[in-house]
Amino acid sequence: MISLAQTYFIEVMTIILYCLLIFVPLLLGVVMALYADRKIWAAVQKRRGPNVVGPYGLFQVPADGLKFIFKEIILPDGSDKTVFLIAPIITLALSIAAWAVVPVQAGVVLANINVGILYIFAISSLGVYGILMAGWSSNSKYPFFGALRSAAQMVSYEVSIGFVIITVLLCVGSLNLTEIVMAQKTMWFFIPLFPMFIVFFISALAETNRPPFDLPEAESELVAGYQTEYSGMPFVLFMFGEYINILLMCAMTTILFLGGWLPPIDIYPLNAVPGFVWFLLKVTLVFYLFAMVKAFVPRYRYDQLMRLGWKVFLPLSLFAVVATSSILFFFNLAPGM
Amino acid sequence: MTAQLLTFYLFSGVILISSLMVISTKNPVHSVLFLILSFLNAAGLFVILHAEFLAMILIIVYVGAVAVLFLFVVMMLDFKTSINKDNILQYIPIGILIGVVFIAELIIVLINTKFDLSNIQVLPNPLSDFTGKSNTEAIGSVLYTDYILYFQLSGVILLVAMIGSIVLTLREREGVKRQVVSEQLQRQGKIDLVDVKSGKGIDI
Numbered sequence: 302m303i304s305l306a307q308t309y310f311i312e313v314m315t316i317i318l319y320c321l322l323i324f325v326p327l328l329l330g331v332v333m334a335l336y337a338d339r340k341i342w343a344a345v346q347k348r349r350g351p352n353v354v355g356p357y358g359l360f361q362v363p364a365d366g367l368k369f370i371f372k373e374i375i376l377p378d379g380s381d382k383t384v385f386l387i388a389p390i391i392t393l394a395l396s397i398a399a400w401a402v403v404p405v406q407a408g409v410v411l412a413n414i415n416v417g418i419l420y421i422f423a424i425s426s427l428g429v430y431g432i433l434m435a436g437w438s439s440n441s442k443y444p445f446f447g448a449l450r451s452a453a454q455m456v457s458y459e460v461s462i463g464f465v466i467i468t469v470l471l472c473v474g475s476l477n478l479t480e481i482v483m484a485q486k487t488m489w490f491f492i493p494l495f496p497m498f499i500v501f502f503i504s505a506l507a508e509t510n511r512p513p514f515d516l517p518e519a520e521s522e523l524v525a526g527y528q529t530e531y532s533g534m535p536f537v538l539f540m541f542g543e544y545i546n547i548l549l550m551c552a553m554t555t556i557l558f559l560g561g562w563l564p565p566i567d568i569y570p571l572n573a574v575p576g577f578v579w580f581l582l583k584v585t586l587v588f589y590l591f592a593m594v595k596a597f598v599p600r601y602r603y604d605q606l607m608r609l610g611w612k613v614f615l616p617l618s619l620f621a622v623v624a625t626s627s628i629l630f631f632f633n634l635a636p637g638m
Numbered sequence: 639m640t641a642q643l644l645t646f647y648l649f650s651g652v653i654l655i656s657s658l659m660v661i662s663t664k665n666p667v668h669s670v671l672f673l674i675l676s677f678l679n680a681a682g683l684f685v686i687l688h689a690e691f692l693a694m695i696l697i698i699v700y701v702g703a704v705a706v707l708f709l710f711v712v713m714m715l716d717f718k719t720s721i722n723k724d725n726i727l728q729y730i731p732i733g734i735l736i737g738v739v740f741i742a743e744l745i746i747v748l749i750n751t752k753f754d755l756s757n758i759q760v761l762p763n764p765l766s767d768f769t770g771k772s773n774t775e776a777i778g779s780v781l782y783t784d785y786i787l788y789f790q791l792s793g794v795i796l797l798v799a800m801i802g803s804i805v806l807t808l809r810e811r812e813g814v815k816r817q818v819v820s821e822q823l824q825r826q827g828k829i830d831l832v833d834v835k836s837g838k839g840i841d842i
Contacts, residue, residue, distance in 0.1 A: 309641070384671070415772045419694035426702030430674065433706070437667060437713045449710070456706055476774055604817070 319411050323400050331544045335362045337585075338592050345596035372533040377439060380530065384438035389535040392431030392542035396549065399424040403552050404479045406562045406576035417478040418466060421553065422459075425508065428546060429455045432517070432527050435539070439530040447526025450603065451510060451517030457610040458507040464618035465501045468494060468625045469557050474636030482561030484636070491558035497621050498558045500614055502590070505550040507610065509543065511591060513598040514606055551587040552580075559583045642686060649682040666712045670705065677701045691774040 336351065336359060343350030351358035376382055402417040404410035414420060429452050436448020470476065472494070473484040484490075491498040507514040518526035528539055555561060560583075562576030601609070629635040652675065659672040677700050684693035771779070781789055834840055 381665075381667075384667075414690065416690045416694050416774060419691070419698070423694045423697040423702065426698055429702075429706055430709075433709055433713070434671070445713075449713075452706060452710065456703065459702070476772075608819075 323411060324397060327397060327400060327545055327548070328541075330548055331541055332362045332366075334544050334548060334588060337588065338595070341589065341592040342596045345593070366537060369533055369537045374533040374535060375530075377441065377530050379440040381438040381440065384434050385530075386535065388431050388435035388438060389531065389538035389542070391434065392428065393538045393545070395424055395427050395431065396542040396545040399549050400545070400552075402478060403549070403556070404482065404561065405580045407479070407483075409577065410479065413477065413479060416476045418470065418476050418481065421478075421549070422463065422466065425546070425549070426455075426459055428542075431539075431542065435531070436527040439527070441530055443524045444527045444529045447517045447523045447529070450523075451527060454510070454514065454516065454606060454610075455508055457607060458504045458614070461500060461610065461614035461618045462504045462508060464615070464622050465497045465504070466557065468497050468618070468621050471622070471625050471629055471635070478556055478561075482556055482563065485560040485563060486567075489558065489560040489563075494558065494621075494625070497618065498554075500618055500621075501558065502554060502587075503609075504614060505554060506591065506594060507606070509547045509550050511547065512595040513601050515600065516603055516606060547591060548584065548588070551584045551591065554587045555580060555583040559587070646683070646686055649679045649686070652676070653679045653683075666715065667709070670709045670712050673708070674701055674705045677705065689773055691772075691777055 339361075340350045340358075351361035354360040354364045376385065399421050401411045402414055402420050404413070432451045432455075433448050436444045436446075436451070439445070469481065469490055472490060473481045475481065475484075506512075510517050516526075517523070518528060523529075528536060531539060562580040564571040564574065564579055626635075656672040656676040656679070660669045660676065663669050663672065677696065681693040681696045681701075684690070684696060832840055
């Protein structure tokens with residue numbers, strides 16, 4: 302019985318170690334992403350951005366984090382306190398959980414499951430609950446409006462993301478993320494599926510509530526949306542969850558369209574570079590695009606956002622599914638046929 | 639094996655408790671949240687059964703879409719006025735009646751069915767061999783071949799229901815201004831695109 306307990310202890314410890322292996326780099330990645338976001342935004346507006354704390358202002362984000370940790374957590378009087386505190390935890394936990402299946406290199410992935418892409422899609426569709434719960438439990442007008450907007454927005458753009466994923470899957474023939482990357486050995490999918498790449502990128506912006514689709518927290522209309530009543534640590538959890546989700550969407554774009562960890566051309570000096578370096582470079586490139594869009598695209602109006610999602614992207618991606626499957630069928634290109 | 643058993647009891651225990659909470663909590667929003675919790679744990683049970691595709695679809699469809707709509711509607715209700723403790727007792731007789739009918743039906747079904755696992759291959763279309771296929775592939779190869787008619791029929795029914803509810807709730811309002819993007823883009827002579835030299839500006 303003792304040996305059984307010991308094996309379980311070792312197993313649990315390994316699982317905890319794996320979780321740390323995901324969580325620590327992600328935390329570091331979020332800190333860098335926040336810094337890069339502010340620096341790029343500042344550069345576009347001819348400002349300096351954070352440059353006081355640490356060399357080149359690198360420690361600005363940890364300093365901000367510390368500040369938030371030591372702030373008082375204010376629970377609004379009329380709020381539903383359990384739900385109010387669970388909401389940010391759910392947001393952060395879900396955004397980290399999705400990373401369990403993301404492969405950063407051939408074979409370097411925590412859980413290489415068969416339905417990897419469905420898992421990520423499912424987890425990201427759960428993300429809306431954190432926002433809805435936060436907005437409702439705050440028992441205040443602006444958070445509630447923000448939550449309603451955000452939920453409607455995320456549900457709408459999930460539809461087109463789903464169809465875009467289906468077009469990619471048609472070309473792969475598997476739901477496993479590693480196999481999706483390996484299928485791009487000859488050609489990255491953003492070349493044959495270029496329109497879908499654009500649709501996916503814009504939908505990813507909307508899904509993560511990034512500008513120009515940051516209506517849930519449009520400060521000119523809704524104070525800070527669903528985060529209005531949050532302070533201190535719960536607010537940090539929301540912030541981190543949001544940025545981890547953004548990084549996840551960058552990683553998804555990389556895996557689905559930019560060939561994951563594969564080098565651009567399979568020749569000597571390029572393919573000697575370890576795969577995760579390519580992966581990181583591509584994720585950084587996509588994040589740079591996210592930051593640039595934030596810097597120079599004005600915010601959409603809500604009805605325009607809904608129009609874009611339901612009347613432009615949905616028909617377009619639906620047509621792309623039909624067109625891709627027809628082409629694959631008639632030219633006998635479909636995998637597994 | 640023990641770990642599997644433990645996870646099974648964990649998931650099913652949480653399902654039972656949260657289902658109980660769905661009908662016993664006073665707050666409708668809490669009810670919906672417990673309903674979502676029991677959906678999630680049901681998905682966990684599917685994973686234990688190695689039916690990972692079904693688990694993911696359950697989460698995407700029920701939790702990610704259907705339950706969000708539930709929550710949406712319930713959140714907008716003013717439920718503080720609708721909770722009345724005196725009313726609960728008057729529903730007990732009809733509740734007992736429905737429960738008795740339901741249990742009677744279950745018992746009748748269970749008595750008349752013989753669970754003979756050796757005879758399980760008696761199906762309208764005997765399933766082919768799925769060894770070595772992932773369960774996404776296995777479901778696809780059955781759903782889109784032998785059962786395509788039922789699959790398409792359920793799709794058509796859902797489509798009709800969707801269009802029906804849209805038609806029922808559609809109302810034309812007079813005097814509402816709408817943005818027509820194509821008209822905006824087509825207007826002539828009102829927009830000029832001018833290349834502005836840096837540092838010099840333009841005269842309007």
